[in-house]
């Protein structure tokens with residue numbers, strides 16, 4: 465199961481980026497093998513459709529969950545139609561490292 | 576760059592998979608069934624069961640009015656073909672999605688949706704806590720529900736009221752006699 469986290473920078477100690485489509489980087493954690501991929505967001509500077517293009521990118525990588533600060537009204541229906549889970553953080557000072565630790569604990573519990 | 580198509584929004588999946596005609600002259604082996612798409616089913620239901628105007632129904636389905644009218648006309652024509660020619664109706668998906676339900680975790684305070692309505696959510700996807708509950712519907716920023724102002728007249732007691740209806744307009748109760756306002760419980764006009 466792959467989870468994408470929107471991140472400000474491409475490092476483990478970066479904080480979460482509150483925006484989805486225009487975030488700096490996607491961190492993709494794969495719970496099946498524990499791998500972590502840092503994927504700079506190619507649509508960060510896009511004026512239009514950044515969110516929709518980002519979904520295509522993540523959907524193509526088989527991401528099934530996305531953790532971010534919020535999701536726009538345009539992207540929610542598309543994520544719903546792909547059955548991708550959206551997780552909206554309330555504590556946005558949390559680091560990527562901490563989130564991945566939480567996800568790791570969960571995959572230990574369920575296996 | 577091609578435009579990314581927005582899928583159509585449905586309130587709920589239809590409860591039926593299709594219909595079979597019967598009668599001495601019906602021969603299902605000789606006729607092809609009529610395929611009624613979910614969106615056509617929904618358009619037909621919103622207009623002829625819930626008695627919404629095309630305008631109101633198009634808002635609920637998140638599509639333009641002309642698109643709605645086209646889908647609705649197609650639904651009626653397919654149902655007519657089935658009736659006239661004694662053909663089976665199969666209800667099938669099209670380019671549609673179902674709005675997912677949203678939850679809140681009392682442990683880590685995050686919000687999340689349930690992407691698959693066939694499965695039940697028991698734990699927070701982030702912290703694993705079981706302390707989760709349905710996110711409140713009035714929390715618009717989270718659930719993104721559409722509100723429309725409508726003028727409703729109760730078919731049971733005649734009570735006349737302007738109210739804000741949230742998506743599931745068909746489950747609106749009369750503020751006076753508390754009975755369900757649906758079907759013929761007239762929906763006069765949008766304000």
Ligand SMILES: [Zn+2]
Pocket residue numbers: 680681682683684685699700701702703704
């Ligand atoms: Zn939680």
Ligand SMILES: [Zn+2]
Pocket residue numbers: 729730731732733734749750751752753754
């Ligand atoms: Zn009444």
